[in-house]
Amino acid sequence: MTRKLFGTDGVRGRANEFPLTASTILSLASAVGQYFNRDxxxxxxxxGKDTRRSCYMLENAMTAGFTAAGLDVFALGPIPTPGVGRLTHSMRADLGVMISASHNPHFDNGIKFFGPDGYKLDDAAEAEIEALMMQNIAPVDALQIGRVTRLNDSIGRYVEYAKTTVSDRGRLTGLKVVLDCANGAAYKVAPLVLWELGAEVIPIGVNPNGYNINEGCGSTHPEKAAQAVLDHKADVGICLDGDADRIIIIDETGAVVDGDQIMALLAADWSRAGRLRHNTLVATVMSNLGLERYLEGLGVAMRRTPVGDRYVVEVMRKEGFNLGGEQSGHVVMTDYTTTGDGLVTGLQFLAMLKESDKPASALLNVFEKVPQILENVRYAQGTAPLENPIVQKVIQEGEARLGDTGRLLIRKSGTEPLIRVMGESEDSELLAEVIADIAQSVAEAG
Incomplete structure (x- = not known):
């Protein structure tokens, strides 16, 4: 069957529109219950959930579907996505659910599923669940209806675990840190962890109202945090996104550093320490060519995957790697977590910063980037710009113009109605022209 619900990262869409309506999500939860009830x-x-107003509606719909199928539900409240993965495993749950649209605006939402090992469900499981939705699912007998428990110490459990990921060397006393929580899921957890480890914390984005998640703040809008770093003369800034599974770091000069530089720093450090498994970093096709060249110079291999942290994790698990991630700030360290974890990644960096006795800028400018441009072009639902012959011709012409000096990656977003037009080239002027031409053709077609 053609999959209609699941994308590259669970179920995504606009809240209260298909598929994120209460009735559809109730049916989805019932199908998930049927999937697990086979044994x-x-x-x-x-x-778990982030701070969007629509999370209450979706949480109640899922709870109704699960309990009607006989599953016992433990409601965690607002908590980062990696916290759901962690608690799914530590609580011996069969399933974990995170209600979040990550870095998207408040009017979007999504559902992510985790298996009992704390890793996201694979494509095969999601396809089977979606197929079950097409069947008539009988509710369980009244005596078998599931229970619902509000887990009041979920945040405390995650706080204590996050702190264990840094040793005594990771005590952060003396560091002044601007921490932007994007008015999202980490608004309570992250400031508490850093403060308990000794840092002076300047929190922003910690006043969610149901609508301001990711709004002018967080990893997708680091400008406010960058200014706060300068205003407070902070040592570093850390920006999380709405569900805290990604991170962007700001050095003491206010410069914004993406996931590629963070992964380069960690890969080099872990390789020197002999802890980088197979001496390999896993990254996606979006990561900068400069990262690959830098790692080659260190004798470190780099494996590329399709875009999406789940694909990074799949390769890591299959081949035994322990460090990977995305340019956008998802950093996956399977020694500690089962998915991207912005807070834990930030702790690893802060521990290195404290130990080095150097400014953040001296650690974070690891390699020289090849000029890269990314344009996100929104298109109307129901259109297919990349299937348009004119768009295809402009892309082919762009590839020919760049030749061996660069590369193009044009793809449809798996989470939003966007066409992502990305290119790299040593010739930045030529690259800008090529990207502009393609973006314009996509916009006209969509």
Whole structure:
């Protein structure tokens, strides 16, 4: 069957529109319950969420569907996505659910599923669940209806775990840190962790109202945090996104550093220490060519995957790698986490910063980037710009113009109605012309 619900990262869409309506999500939860009930055991599921107003609606719909299928539900409240992965495993739950649209605006939302090992469900499981939705699912007998428990210490559990990921060397006393939580899921957790580890914390983006998640703040809008670093003469700034599975770092000069530079720093450090498994970093096709060249100079290999942290994790698990991520700030360290974790990644950097006794800028400018341009072009639902012959011709012409000096990556976003037009080239002027031409053709077609 053609999959209609699941994309590259669970179920995504605009809240209260298909597929993120209460009735559809209730049906989805019932199908998930049917999927797990095949072994005739009593199952438990944990549900976390970010701070969007629509999370309450979706949480209640999922809870109704799960309990009607006989699953026991533990409601975690607002908690980062990696916290859901962690607690799914540590609580011996069969399923974890995170309700979030990550870095998207408040009017979007999504559902991410985690298996009992704390890793996201694979494509095969999602396809099977979607197929079950097409069937008539009988609710369980009244005596088998699931229970619902509000887990009041979920934040405390995650706080204590996050602190264990840095040793005594990671005590952050003496560091002044601007921390932008994007008015999202980490608004309580992240400031608490840094403060308990000794840092002086200047929090921003910690006043969610249901609508201001990611709005002018967080990893997608680091300008406010960068200014705060300068205003407060902070040592560093850390920006998380709405569900805290990605990170952007700001050095003491106010310069914004993306995931590629963070991964380069970690890969080099771990390689020197002999802890980088197979001496390999896993990154996506979006990562800068400069990162690959830098790692080659160190004798470190780099494996590229399709865009999406789930694909990074799939390769890491299959081949035994322990460090990977995305330019956007998802950094996956399977020694500590099962998915991208902005807070834990930030702690690793802060520990290195404290130990080095150097400014953040001296650590973070690891390699010289090849000029790269990314244009996000929004298109109307129901159109297919990349199938348009004119667009295809302009892309072919662009590839020919760049030749061996660069590369193009044109793709449809898996989470938003966007065409992402990315290119790299040593010739930055030529690159700008090529990207502009393609973006214009996509906009006219969409």
């Amino acid at each position: 005739q055991k009593r199952h438990r599921v944990v549900i």
